[in-house]
Amino acid sequence: MPACKLFLVADEYCDGLKLQFNNLIQLRQYEGRPHFAHFNTSTYVPLGPRADFAAAFRGMELTELKRPLDRRYIVNAIYSEDTSQSRKELTRILEKDADFLKLITSSTGSNRALIRIAKVWTQRLGGDHLSSDQYAKVLAESMFTLSPVGHNPESYRIFEAIEAGSIPVIALDQAYLSHACGDPLWRYRETGSPIIFIDRWQDIPRVLRELISNPAALANRQEAVVKWYREFMKRRMRAMEDTLLS
Structure with a gap:
């Protein structure tokens, strides 16, 4: 008889240690x-993109990903702010920080950011929410995707952004450092991920401005993120297969 394999899913708060x-x-x-210390025999499986996003993105039938400077939006931020203090802090910056507001305003006065922030997380989509198709199109038109800590620092958004060629930006702030999981994205960094990691959300205007000022380096970073992602997922899926077949 085949051996039983236990797969712990949805452990966002890391209660599995109990x-x-x-x-x-x-x-x-x-x-x-x-x-990593307690489950030294377990194999980590990344979230990956959600099925509805994957279907919507495939439906766009893109022949290739747009280069960063050809995209409509400099940045997108789509989240509910009640799930962490990090998100509340980011909201304050997006709404009131003069440097950020200047960054996302074009020379003609148009807004080059797509920001949708819900006060409270809910499974029921309201009028302020984007459909899967709309969401996929926004990511495909964004240079950067802000990914603040929610219930867990790892989120579908990270994988969906990279699939669409949008570079994730993640703050390793106090909400991240104090999370019960303890440095949940350590594996990303130790495998050389070109994802943008910053210390705090206040650094967003400066960091993005520096990145945009060098178009060639930014395009190379986009390519590097996509390449890293494909190799990372390939290795994790191979590890999962080995565990299931062992």
Whole structure:
């Protein structure tokens, strides 16, 4: 008879450490350094993009990803702000920081950012929410995608942005550092991810302005992020297959 494999999913708050059978878990979503120590026999499986996004993105039938400076938006920020203090801080900057507002305003006065912030997270989509098709198009037209810590620093948004050629920006701020999972994105950095990691959201205007000022380097970074992502996912899926077949 085939051996049973336990796969721990949706452990956003890292409560899995409390499970009596945690030493039997062989596959898991979400991880961090404490998990790496406690679940030393488990294989980490990335979230990847959501199925509805993947279907919408395929439906766009793009022959190639747009280069950063050919995109309509400099940045997008789409989230509900009640799930972390990091998101509330980012909202304040997006709405009131003079340097950021100057960055996203073109020479003709048009707004080059797509910002949709809901006060409260809900599974029911309202009028302020984007459909899967709209969301996929926004990512495909954005140079950068802001990805603040929510219930967990790892989110579908990171994978969806890279699929669309939009470079994720992640703040390793206090909300990240104090998360129960303990440095959940350590594996990204240690595999050389070109994702943009900053110390705090206040640095956003300066960092993005510096990146945009060098078009060639920005285009190279976009290519590097996509290449890293494909190799990263390939390695993780191979590890998952090896675990399932062992």
